[in-house]
Amino acid sequence: MVERDKGRRILDAAEALLLRAGYRKVAVAEVAERAHVGKGTVYLYWPSKAELFSAVLARDSVRQLDEHIAALAADPTHSRPHLTFASLFRQVAHSPLATALYTRDHDALGELLTTGEGGVAFLAGKTDTTAHYLDVLYRHGLLADDPTTDPTLPYRLSSVVAGAFLLAGLPGAAGADVELKADALATTVRRAFEPAGEPKARALRAAAVELSALYQRWRDELARSLP
Amino acid sequence: MVERDKGRRILDAAEALLLRAGYRKVAVAEVAERAHVGKGTVYLYWPSKAELFSAVLARDSVRQLDEHIAALAADPTHSRPHLTFASLFRQVAHSPLATALYTRDHDALGELLTTGEGGVAFLAGKTDTTAHYLDVLYRHGLLADDPTTDPTLPYRLSSVVAGAFLLAGLPGAAGADVELKADALATTVRRAFEPAGEPKARALRAAAVELSALYQRWRDELARSLP
DNA sequence: ACACTGACCGAAAAACCAGTTCGGTCAGTT
């Protein structure tokens, strides 16, 4: 039986090296050495380098999802898409892992995100997860358009989000203006996708419950692939 | 005195070769030969290869601006931002030059767009041109926010537009679904940046006049760098 | 029996180098 701790040590080593040198430059042998483990052992836990590192990302995503879930529990207002995406943006902007990957490995990113079962998952999620998400929002009056009637909605939404992340990558000093960019995204999302007027507190609470469950399911699915 | 015709012949040659082979693969000597001109002559008209080819792009932009101006004259409704950006999107999607550049030279694109005086111009335009544009829209009630009060407006707008173009580049078959994507962009822009309700016909006409002048000035500035 | 290891394999990348191309210049021609 593989001892529980070793997998975690390997992930820690992989994460540290990934932050320092980037996916391309890190050799599996290095990871093994840093984790005080034979190289073969790594392959007892993950079938390939790509899956190992997407597990690193998955672990980070689990952390972020936990934050989302906590925020939602503390304040159901976070069900509103513009707040959800603003905090998603903030999280990614402040995640060392995400920024390191984006600045150093944007070429290899595709390989990481699409590899393995768990890897793809934390992307925008499989299509049906997105559909489910939008459906919940609409049923509680947090979305202006009926997703079943308007099939271009996911496209419009990802276009807006992609634009926000694209522009966030270009300019010079990140950090201070992250808040401004997050607010900009919030404004766009609210106006382009939410109905006019404030939502009812009752609707927010009801949506929060369903969204929590949705996030939780997603979180557990991701966590299952971790040691 | 350089004869008027030669510059045009060089641009024609450059455009044709650019469409066939892409920026990287086209040699200045080829362009010169195709234009029946010595290589040195090319450098009497443009100081570098990059500026020569950004002149090709500038000429194309002039054509597109002319279309915009004509559309605006025919129907002042085109003053509304969502229609403006939708047809911008359509134009770019259908421009052989733009698509060839984007699919074959997206790495060298930066060099082209930022090189020279004329090169940068047809980008999102210098900051003050954008500011002027937004100001005109706001004064005629075609914009929900006051650009002088809300300085993040240009950022929000370019983020949305950037997202639309980014997603448009990825998928498989271009062509048929261009209309859908243009409509998606239109919807987002209208909701995120225009006031609720229909604008008055009088306001549209007034805005169209000012926008025409703005476009015209921009067009002439671009055209000035051409032979 | 089984978790674990590291020497080993082939494929892919890096390093190297000759040979060529090409952007840009300029002395010379018309």
Next chain:
DNA sequence: AACTGACCGAACTGGTTTTTCGGTCAGTGT
């Protein structure tokens, strides 16, 4: 004075060799 093409050095190309690295597996220790 407009124009040209031979010329220059830097950058690229293609082919070869060397090294690196992901992945495997026979073997070790417990």
